[in-house]
Amino acid sequence: MKAIILAAGRGERMNSSLPKPLHKVLGLSLIERVIIPLLKAGIKEIIVVLGYKGEEIENYLKKKFKDKKINFQFVYNNDYEKGNGASFLLALKRLKADEPFLLLMADHIYSPTIIERLLKEKDSFIVVNQNFSLIKDLAEETKVKINNGYLVAIGKDLKDFDGVDGGIFLLRRKDWQLNKKEGELCLIIKEYLKKEKIKPFYLKKDEYVFNINDQESKKWASNYLLNHCGKKEDGIISRNINRKISKLFTQFLINLNCSPLTFTIINFLLTILAAFSFFFSNILGAFLVQLVSIFDGVDGEIARLKLATTKFGAYLDAILDRYGDTIIMLSLAFAHYLKTNQDLIFFWTIWAILGSNISMILKEKEKLLFSYSFTNPLLPPSRDLRLFLIFLFGIFNQLFPLVIFLAIFINLGVLIRLLLVKRFAKED
């Protein structure tokens, strides 16, 4: 399928000489945020309608995506001041009759999952946002009215409306001619409606669309993304403490031109540093361990925010977390042993390490066997909580009680997991 991206407008309210599609939000330009989800969905034929500083954008895109084998068509609309309707009509001429296509705006930020879901559909659709908490200034938005499952009205000044235009359409070029030749896109959509019906495509929970008009709406979208870049499975410490701090790192580090993997490696080095610092001071070690726990979120946050998550990244992260945890536990046990000569601490430490590794194996096994992973307050503490316990006990110099507590708590958790699975499986 082909995609049309309208990127001709001046965007003067951005108060910047940079054309709007090239403005960056959390490390990616607006137009990158439109194109990357298309690539992930397998769309490689992209028609970009350019106007204001069009050549600058064309050169930028050619350079940015030069390894991606995208078949770009650049269409120039010199009358871009007269509204994006004409831009759309110009692009439309590049399509074959009866060919379905996506229509997107270069100044909208949207969840990649919308494209994945939309591509499974057959009819004509307009993405409709009914989550008004996402909207900064309703007056700025194009509203839509839905009746009996179809779009019946669209416009900025609609008084009676059901949602807001998400700036993404799945349409089909037909052999008919549209009468309107200029004006805003919604006038053209009204023309289209006279010939074909368009259905609303609603956002799911957790999906978002942002219309970027000015610096404030850019900031608004950026804040939303930053506040929602955690993971669903985040533990209690992650959610309430770590993410709140890690996003400050992320906000800064995302603008460096580094891959998420860089931060995975840096965090592993930091882990080793934290581990060995127990030989000097438990308090220093404890604080560094908590820093590791916080910084551990950065690689994933950057990957998600830059639409750059990879399976290899998740895989490497899992390995380094395991080695990292073990190095921390062994170091603090050894440091304690050197000070106190209590060799029994090794016994408990080994069981704590073993239990947390077994818990990890079981989590994966549960997903494989039952397509489900058990969560329960009684289950072995997740990594964020474990590291937080090391931090807490560490600053009070209670390393021996710490490892006993972890060993018992974690291995008891394995037992509870087993019972939960037994009950869940309901087999003979």
Add this chain to the structure above:
Amino acid sequence: MKAIILAAGRGERMNSSLPKPLHKVLGLSLIERVIIPLLKAGIKEIIVVLGYKGEEIENYLKKKFKDKKINFQFVYNNDYEKGNGASFLLALKRLKADEPFLLLMADHIYSPTIIERLLKEKDSFIVVNQNFSLIKDLAEETKVKINNGYLVAIGKDLKDFDGVDGGIFLLRRKDWQLNKKEGELCLIIKEYLKKEKIKPFYLKKDEYVFNINDQESKKWASNYLLNHCGKKEDGIISRNINRKISKLFTQFLINLNCSPLTFTIINFLLTILAAFSFFFSNILGAFLVQLVSIFDGVDGEIARLKLATTKFGAYLDAILDRYGDTIIMLSLAFAHYLKTNQDLIFFWTIWAILGSNISMILKEKEKLLFSYSFTNPLLPPSRDLRLFLIFLFGIFNQLFPLVIFLAIFINLGVLIRLLLVKRFAKED
């Protein structure tokens, strides 16, 4: 869907007063081996045609499956000496017109996967075995001739044939009448063929069907099942040493009325015994560890042979293997330390344990991320090989070199896994 099982015959060549369907093969009666796969495929309406010692079989089935909510219909054919064709016709009367049904023989042993696959089909099918290596005595078998994708001839004396009747049919009761009223089933099938076409349903590689006529064919089938109850993922030591011995245990233990879980627990206790025996003698410990490795196969073999594999069983097994390995490694390290005072052995031991746990996590993660698990001679040794190395080094009293070797070998394997995954993922 309903299933018809023909279980009326005398089976006189079994040379036994026990009716043939109740003869046991590896812990399950023949008729259990027919019914259990039906249950697993969700079939709960079963028509059993009985004749010779019919009441004994009826009582047996009612008792055996009393918790299974099977809707049994028992149909008695007093003329069972005249062939199983009449039995089939009697059962047919219990069906509604145009209702599809399965037809099975109580004296055939077959792979459960055949039923799963067959139930996805719409037309009429006869299961056809073309794997002649499964057949003990071709003269005993009913042959089939296939032409243009349809069954065209069936009979014991067929000279020109393409395969052997597998004793399983997917048919459909239609409103027509069949003329034949008695004789062998294949005469009735020939009548059916005049009204409806039947397609061949071929066995896949690793699937089997056995027709049990006498004690020799029972033994033949039993040997086949026993020789094929290993797992595809079996490592080199499992395949070439352990399975050859464990199946001797299995052959004996499967006749005890114990669940596979019992043997999982016994093996864990044996593991603890093996671990602690290192405190007395490395050679004793080494031999017991290898015994654990062998006996570890028994629970799975019994579960597979008794069609009783459960997800919980696999889950529990994974947990106990992890704890078991750790207990063995720690015990032998501690035993060595007590004798030699070399505390460095703990350092290497911990890395060996950690590496093998991480390998387990990664195997599961690979299946989840890539629906694939990497196997490669360079990868960390699987459990069978690890325990075999403990055995080998153990009998030569080389515990310290053992743990160094394991620690390096296993953790190097993790690194190789990482590189393989990186190459496999081909992501940016």
